[in-house]
Amino acid sequence: MSGNATFRLANTAILAVTRVEAPEVVTSDSLDDRLEGTYARIGMARGGLAGLAGVEERRWWPEGTSYITGGVEAGRMALEQAGVTPDQVGLLINASVSRPHLEPSVATQVHDELGMPTSCLNFDITNACLGFVNAMQVAGSMIDAGQADYALIVASEGTREPQERTLDRLVNGETTKDELKEAFATLTVGSGAAAMVLGRVDQHPEGHRIIGGLSRAGTSHHGLCIGTMEEMHTDSRALYVEGMALVTTAWEEAKSEFEWSDMDAYIPHQTSTSHLRGLSRALKLDNSKLAVSLVHHGNTAAASVPFTLAQEAPSLKSGDRVLLMGIGSGLNTSFTEVAW
Numbered sequence: 001m002s003g004n005a006t007f008r009l010a011n012t013a014i015l016a017v018t019r020v021e022a023p024e025v026v027t028s029d030s031l032d033d034r035l036e037g038t039y040a041r042i043g044m045a046r047g048g049l050a051g052l053a054g055v056e057e058r059r060w061w062p063e064g065t066s067y068i069t070g071g072v073e074a075g076r077m078a079l080e081q082a083g084v085t086p087d088q089v090g091l092l093i094n095a096s097v098s099r100p101h102l103e104p105s106v107a108t109q110v111h112d113e114l115g116m117p118t119s120c121l122n123f124d125i126t127n128a129c130l131g132f133v134n135a136m137q138v139a140g141s142m143i144d145a146g147q148a149d150y151a152l153i154v155a156s157e158g159t160r161e162p163q164e165r166t167l168d169r170l171v172n173g174e175t176t177k178d179e180l181k182e183a184f185a186t187l188t189v190g191s192g193a194a195a196m197v198l199g200r201v202d203q204h205p206e207g208h209r210i211i212g213g214l215s216r217a218g219t220s221h222h223g224l225c226i227g228t229m230e231e232m233h234t235d236s237r238a239l240y241v242e243g244m245a246l247v248t249t250a251w252e253e254a255k256s257e258f259e260w261s262d263m264d265a266y267i268p269h270q271t272s273t274s275h276l277r278g279l280s281r282a283l284k285l286d287n288s289k290l291a292v293s294l295v296h297h298g299n300t301a302a303a304s305v306p307f308t309l310a311q312e313a314p315s316l317k318s319g320d321r322v323l324l325m326g327i328g329s330g331l332n333t334s335f336t337e338v339a340w
Helices: 026-035 038-041 067-084 104-111 129-145 159-172 179-190 236-254 273-283 300-314
Strands: 007-008 012-021 024-027 057-060 090-093 121-124 152-155 192-200 209-218 225-227 233-234 265-268 320-328 334-339
Touching: 012 067, 012 129, 012 300, 024 026, 024 104, 026 038, 038 179, 067 104, 067 152, 067 192, 090 104, 104 121, 129 152, 129 192, 129 209, 129 300, 129 320, 129 334, 159 179, 179 233, 179 236, 192 300, 209 236, 225 320, 236 273, 236 320, 236 334, 265 300, 300 320
Parallel strands: 090 121, 090 152, 265 320
Antiparallel strands: 007 209, 012 192, 012 209, 024 057, 152 192, 209 334, 225 233, 320 334
């Protein structure tokens, strides 16, 4: 096992985690209605988005509204919940997949709109749907090292544009069955935002301490899911098989340092209900302990894990052991243990 495979934090805690739901509800039935002619022409039945992926609806930000505002709102809520003022924050990380431009970083806009001090280091971390979990490790390491007292991590995903472009392309009368299958995953994603404030355990004993975690890479599969802000091409079956193999390998290797077989709650990345069932079977987990948010929100990309954690936070008790289970196309996976 390589030296950087696992990490442990000594003095970092989650002080707040929040989520913001995009307001427009887009049902899978409505997408099936738009694709009805394509389904009939290529001989496919409607209902796969809800029946196979388990996504009954997803959300969109209003037309003309920047999804970055969702990250700003989630960040503001998290700071208020933590009782931390913007001028106290030494690090701001944006971990979104979605971005309206290559530069500057999305973090700069969030930094400005939240009124962060000029002393607050700010940048983006992008690693597909794993970015937020990676950002927690980076921020925690900086807090442990004494480089920041507080860190704010945000992620805001906007899926309206790629889904509308994909739908327009799929109804053009020339779509093949293979093309529809390749675009299937694009239609399961959803818009939403989440934010998290991290601080020092010695200053906030009431916080939820980050214990540590493990990461593994399977980058020979980097071509299985390629996405832009216009469209996404995914080999869903291969992505499921190889992703599950990577997670299972990482899980087995983690056993030498961590005991995660009987946590109080598991917060996995949300891609489909079949994926969650497969994860539960492969790792022999109590299915009732797996948190689910995708049924009504879809796969909210890098916001997925904190978005789901914020959903579950009111039901968690002091002392509960929580495992965040991130995975992103590339492939990369990372587990992070939290003592609630």
